[in-house]
Amino acid sequence: MKAIGENSVKLGVCYYPEHWPEKLWKNDYERMKELGFSYVRMAEFAWTIFEPEEGKFSFELFDEAIDLAHECGLKVILGTPTATPPAWLTHKYPEVLNKRQDGVQFQHGMRRHYNYNSSKYRELTTKLVERLAEHYKDHPGVVGWQIDNELNCETNEFYSTSDHNAFRQWIKEKYKSLENLNNAWGAVFWNQTYTKWEQVFLPRPTIANSPNPHQALDEKKFFSDSAISFAELQANIIRAASPTQWVTTNGMFGHLDNHKLVENVLDFYAYDSYPNFGTIIPDDTSKPLRDRKWSWNLSKVRSICSNFAVFEQQSGPGGWVNRVEQPSPKPGQMRLWTYQSIAHGADMILYFRWRTSTKGSEIYWHGINDYHNQPNRRVKEVQTISDEIGRVGEKIFDSKYEASAAIVHDYNNEWDGEMDTWHGPYTKKSEESWFKAFQYNHIPVDSLHFNDRTDIKHLKEYKVLIYPHPAILNKEYSVLLEQFVEQGGTLIVGCRSGYKDTTGQPYMMKTPGYLSELTGVTVEDFTRIASTQPEPHISWNATSEMNKAGDFNEVLALNNSESQIILARFEGTYYDKQPALVKNAFGEGNTYYFGGVFNLEIATNLLKELNLDDETNIVAPENIEVAIRTKNEKKYIFILNYSDESQKLILKKNMRELISDEIQSGYIEIDPFDVFIYETELN
């Protein structure tokens, strides 16, 4: 793995020279430099420019564009343009096109319309990337590569003939025999038993759109492996040509194990951050996070790669001609979102894009500059950010986000839960509730992805782990969790935990299966709560406070030892007064089993129980996010105001605010959308 290769936080921008008359390029680059940018990212959609006809390559346009960028002092990140196959290619080789599950083929005219498994597409990709890597491997201006663009964006499902064939091969390698396959897919149910490999396909249209759920889980794993292998094909070519240029890709989309992608293929990870989506996604839950929700996405990115790049940072309102109708970022919001990325671990930020396109679907996806190319308030705001980063970037660069708690997630449950409505939606709700509880209480929290490479050392980086609904949980995972608690950790789990094996088939055990000893409970009775029913409550023993507890309830039985305490009981239904939340002492640590789905109120109350330390010495209202990055015995406390009103803070000790370079203490007012970064000693 190579690092980003800097010693300070750097800024840059996405630029598409092929969209603009050549006479604009120099002036554009010079203005980028004036703005303090170091990087320019280009070429990720330009296959036809590089290869106008099959086998005929042309580098003139990008040679000039790259040379000029280099002369102007900008470092170039080159995209491999495989996200947009040329018209000549899809016309001549229609088998490279992706299909919908019902067999309808996607056609030329948008992007990402190819499939990862077409041998023809892989062959043409290989030839193109070999030529590109060879041509630019020694260019002093080209510092790194972005493979493709946003793998699995637009669609993360693939049903072309090549995909069905590759899936069959993947299944054969995984299960070795039809007997194993039939067992793993529970094929005896509804007579789905396979007697020849040729009968095996990715899930195809079924009555009621209800394919075999175990097959549907394997499908997602296969989609992920396909994307990773396509990225690997390209990364290997680039690395063979150039030992010095780094390789990454951008985005974080579904059906893709990004952790495995980074571990196996990339030097570091890049994310595309568009917090303005948060302002248009309806959120009817209490206290919506809106643009602050992106802090959860960024926390997930950080779990993939602690210090990452943002290759597309929102720099204006987003909109396609026919979808995505975003408001303009209010004055100060772009700056806030930039610091939001940095607070969560970004060490390089590229804005999307230099100038709004005057062509195509994205004429309303605004860049820093407008069509008219004259000064505007967004350029001015970027200038402010850039001046500030110039002053504080070196201190913050490569510092690590600090959290003593993590919300645990895993791909198996995520993908199984897409189809299984008896746990999938609960995970989403509980994770969001917990994240909000941490946010509104100003306790930094990480995301931790559990997988086969997870070890006790990784778990022990945290005091508290919250694994809301691990429906799929095998013996090995439960042993690791036991070690974590035994050695002093706190584990919190919710209902629907531990009842399935890794194929998605329920164990013939009492729930929560292998977690039962660790949590000290078994589930004696359970029910879904229909939305038409009154919501039951739980009542906390210590305070008698009542909180709603809808969605799903599990009545808990204690495993009759002295180590368990009932913290809350159900109210208002036929299992009135039965245990709902049980604390269990195990080794040096504790577990909390809640027989329900977490909402903000329950998560907040449980958080109080945990007594996590305040690491900041700052009292702040809920509208403020607090994040901490540390380096070299210094702590950098980010204070982000998401509100359009000024907010009051109390600093309990003197601290240097880095952006203004002032010592502050006591009562401080922070303006709408403003950001402070306090520097203090680690201990």
Ligand code: GAL
């Ligand atoms: C990203 C993509 C960009 C641009 C942007 C705005 O998903 O990588 O190419 O399309 O969104 O829609």
